[in-house]
Amino acid sequence: MSDCIFCKIVAGIIPSKKLYEDEELIAFHDIHPIAPVHFLLVPKLHVASLADCDVSHQALLAKMLLLAPKLAQEQGLDKGFRTMINTGSGGGQEVFHLHFHVFGGGATIPKT
Numbered sequence: 001m002s003d004c005i006f007c008k009i010v011a012g013i014i015p016s017k018k019l020y021e022d023e024e025l026i027a028f029h030d031i032h033p034i035a036p037v038h039f040l041l042v043p044k045l046h047v048a049s050l051a052d053c054d055v056s057h058q059a060l061l062a063k064m065l066l067l068a069p070k071l072a073q074e075q076g077l078d079k080g081f082r083t084m085i086n087t088g089s090g091g092g093q094e095v096f097h098l099h100f101h102v103f104g105g106g107a108t109i110p111k112t
């Protein structure tokens with residue numbers, strides 16, 4: 001087992017508040033939410049970041065993008081939501097296992 005915190009969440013070694021799981025993906029609530037609803041959509045496969053994806057990840061990335069609005073709706077984000085993918089240290093990424101942030105709720109989120 002690597003040191004990767006999200007691999008440990010995938011393996012159930014670190015607990016999480018899961019809202020979705022299938023054979024390829026998991027979604028769980030962010031431990032430090034920045035909005036009333038804030039969850040992370042994470043592939044079970046360890047890929048460090050979006051910059052480490054190639055054509056072999058195409059179907060997985062498409063699946064993640066298509067799942068985001070479904071889960072957002074289930075979480076009550078019926079007015080919309082924001083998606084964020086931090087990539088690399090220059091992009092503010094802290095956990096180097098690919099993940100999409102999905103968040104919203106409450107007041108409209110400012111653009112900047």
Ligand code: 5GP
Pocket residue numbers: 005014016017028029030031032033085086092093094095096
């Ligand atoms: P990044 O900055 O890499 O895009 O975002 C990593 C996110 O993972 C942060 O929003 C942080 O709050 C969240 N996070 C880090 N460790 C844990 C954890 O152990 N459990 C959960 N649920 N979220 C975590």
Ligand code: ZN
Pocket residue numbers: 004005006007008045046047096097
């Ligand atoms: Zn990992």
